[in-house]
Amino acid sequence: MVFNVLQLLLLLAGTALAGMNKTGTLCTVTPTGGKDDTPDIMAAFKQCGQDGQIELVEGDYTIAKVMDVKNLKNCDISIRGKLTWNDDINYWTKNSIGVDYAQRSTAWRFGGDTFSIRGHGQALFFGNGQKWYDVNKNGSNMAGRPISLTLWEAKNVFIDGITWRQSQFWSTRRHTFVAHSQNVTMTNLDMNATSSSQYNTVNTDGFDSWNSKDIVIKNWVVTCGDDCISVKGNSANIYVKNVTCHRSGAMCIGSMGNGVTETVDDVVFEDITAIDSSNAAWIKTYPGNGHVKNVTFRNINFQNVNQPIYVSPCIYSYSNCDSSRLKISDITWENITGTSRYNVAAGIYCSKAAPCTGLKFSGIDIKPKNGGTAKVLCSNMNSDSGLSCTGTCPSGWKQQLSGNA
Numbered sequence: 001m002v003f004n005v006l007q008l009l010l011l012l013a014g015t016a017l018a019g020m021n022k023t024g025t026l027c028t029v030t031p032t033g034g035k036d037d038t039p040d041i042m043a044a045f046k047q048c049g050q051d052g053q054i055e056l057v058e059g060d061y062t063i064a065k066v067m068d069v070k071n072l073k074n075c076d077i078s079i080r081g082k083l084t085w086n087d088d089i090n091y092w093t094k095n096s097i098g099v100d101y102a103q104r105s106t107a108w109r110f111g112g113d114t115f116s117i118r119g120h121g122q123a124l125f126f127g128n129g130q131k132w133y134d135v136n137k138n139g140s141n142m143a144g145r146p147i148s149l150t151l152w153e154a155k156n157v158f159i160d161g162i163t164w165r166q167s168q169f170w171s172t173r174r175h176t177f178v179a180h181s182q183n184v185t186m187t188n189l190d191m192n193a194t195s196s197s198q199y200n201t202v203n204t205d206g207f208d209s210w211n212s213k214d215i216v217i218k219n220w221v222v223t224c225g226d227d228c229i230s231v232k233g234n235s236a237n238i239y240v241k242n243v244t245c246h247r248s249g250a251m252c253i254g255s256m257g258n259g260v261t262e263t264v265d266d267v268v269f270e271d272i273t274a275i276d277s278s279n280a281a282w283i284k285t286y287p288g289n290g291h292v293k294n295v296t297f298r299n300i301n302f303q304n305v306n307q308p309i310y311v312s313p314c315i316y317s318y319s320n321c322d323s324s325r326l327k328i329s330d331i332t333w334e335n336i337t338g339t340s341r342y343n344v345a346a347g348i349y350c351s352k353a354a355p356c357t358g359l360k361f362s363g364i365d366i367k368p369k370n371g372g373t374a375k376v377l378c379s380n381m382n383s384d385s386g387l388s389c390t391g392t393c394p395s396g397w398k399q400q401l402s403g404n405a
């Protein structure tokens with residue numbers, strides 16, 4: 001038997017052996033110190049993933065393989081270590097797990113019924129993102145660039161106290177993605193993906209939901225280059241509270257309806273701060289079918305946001321805007337304050353084929369950061385919204401402005 005020095009020291013010190021051991025229903029994983037730790041972690045899920053507990057003790061773990069953890073059942077997972085996804089881009093792009101959403105893929109997927117993942121404010125997921133940002137060279141949606149953590153067919157889930165840095169490894173993919181899931185609470189998460197090179201991070205969303213319902217997000221801090229919290233197609237009953245978004249798209253419904261009928265219902269965003277972001281409280285759909293209904297943006301404060309309030313029925317192509325039948329209704333913006341980067345507070349364009357109804361605004365106080373007054377541009381929406389429109393919004397109005405309008 002061959003021990004490496006670390007194992008030998010640990011052994012001599014009488015502490016746990018590197019690896020995985022099971023005591024009753026508890027599987028304890030100890031890092032091996034440089035070798036790939038995924039076989040031990042997967043062994044723990046195999047042996048304790050049903051009616052058990054899994055503990056990754058403090059220490060540095062190396063993650064060199066995708067982890068697909070399905071069929072969890074009554075399992076509490078506790079992570080106190082730092083997990084580093086290695087930067088073998090060739091491996092990850094070939095092996096990350098496809099998740100059936102716009103050719104996206106993931107590095108770590110969880111599914112099952114009734115489980116928790118607690119990081120105790122100690123768990124750190126380090127994605128080695130810089131290498132991905134540099135290989136991606138500002139491109140969008142690089143194939144195989146995996147999402148850090150995906151909940152897939154997961155029910156009754158609690159996730160708390162995890163920090164992400166250089167996101168997700170390869171990141172630049174999204175940090176977290178919740179799909180085909182129900183009753184998911186994610187609290188006290190901290191994410192920061194920042195590129196130090198000439199290339200941006202690109203597509204490092206903080207959170208995306210899709211085909212999921214009953215989700216609570218609370219107490220997050222996100223720095224990323226893309227949407228911060230994004231509620232995508234067929235999501236319902238989503239509650240987001242106390243999130244700070246830096247350099248991001250902040251609170252977003254969409255994009256959705258890209259060639260498929262999709263709906264979003266019953267969403268609340270409240271107590272949100274957005275700093276140096278592209279938008280703050282906004283909705284983006286492709287021209288198509290479906291609806292966005294009953295969404296509230298409340299107590300949103302921001303500094304230096306490109307276009308704080310924005311609605312588009314024809315995102316990205318900015319064409320066929322008037323033919324969209326994807327109906328946007330019963331949306332409330334309440335107590336929305338802060339500074340815009342340019343002289344536009346709101347750009348709202350609704351489709352002529354399905355004008356917006358039931359839009360309500362109150363307590364809107366948005367000032368250009370360089371002084372003056374901000375324009376409020378509106379088209380094809382209900383006139384009793386309470387918003388003081390200063391002009392019409394042109395069809396195909398873009399999400400990003402590059403100067404005063």
Ligand SMILES: *[C@@H]1O[C@H](CO)[C@@H](O)[C@H](O)[C@H]1NC(C)=O
Nearest residue numbers: 015016017021022023026028
């Ligand atoms: C196995 O894990 C327990 C914690 O449950 C630990 O106390 C023990 O030292 C470990 N044993 C070995 C041989 O690693």
Ligand SMILES: *[C@@H]1O[C@H](CO)[C@@H](O)[C@H](O)[C@H]1NC(C)=O
Nearest residue numbers: 114115155156157158183184
């Ligand atoms: C939602 O999930 C949590 C966490 O597993 C669980 O405690 C709670 O009972 C679930 N709620 C419902 C309505 O099933």
Ligand SMILES: *[C@@H]1O[C@H](CO)[C@@H](O)[C@H](O)[C@H]1NC(C)=O
Nearest residue numbers: 192193194195221222223246
């Ligand atoms: C995110 O990380 C970058 C680079 O390390 C750092 O400059 C920035 O302050 C961090 N953001 C927050 C909100 O901590």
Ligand SMILES: *[C@@H]1O[C@H](CO)[C@@H](O)[C@H](O)[C@H]1NC(C)=O
Nearest residue numbers: 137138139197198199200201
């Ligand atoms: C990448 O995109 C960012 C933001 O659009 C830009 O500032 C930067 O110059 C781009 N890098 C290169 C090398 O084109």
Ligand SMILES: *[C@@H]1O[C@H](CO)[C@@H](O)[C@H](O)[C@H]1NC(C)=O
Nearest residue numbers: 188189218219220221242243
């Ligand atoms: C809001 O979230 C931040 C960051 O997680 C946390 O420090 C703060 O205590 C939270 N505020 C409230 C009122 O819960």
Ligand SMILES: *[C@@H]1O[C@H](CO)[C@@H](O)[C@H](O)[C@H]1NC(C)=O
Nearest residue numbers: 237238265266267268294295
């Ligand atoms: C709108 O959504 C909120 C929050 O999810 C919910 O409490 C309320 O019942 C919904 N209203 C309607 C009319 O469905």
Ligand SMILES: *[C@@H]1O[C@H](CO)[C@@H](O)[C@H](O)[C@H]1NC(C)=O
Nearest residue numbers: 271272298299300301335337
């Ligand atoms: C408006 O929102 C801010 C946070 O952006 C909050 O501090 C303030 O209490 C809110 N005002 C009301 C009347 O709720």
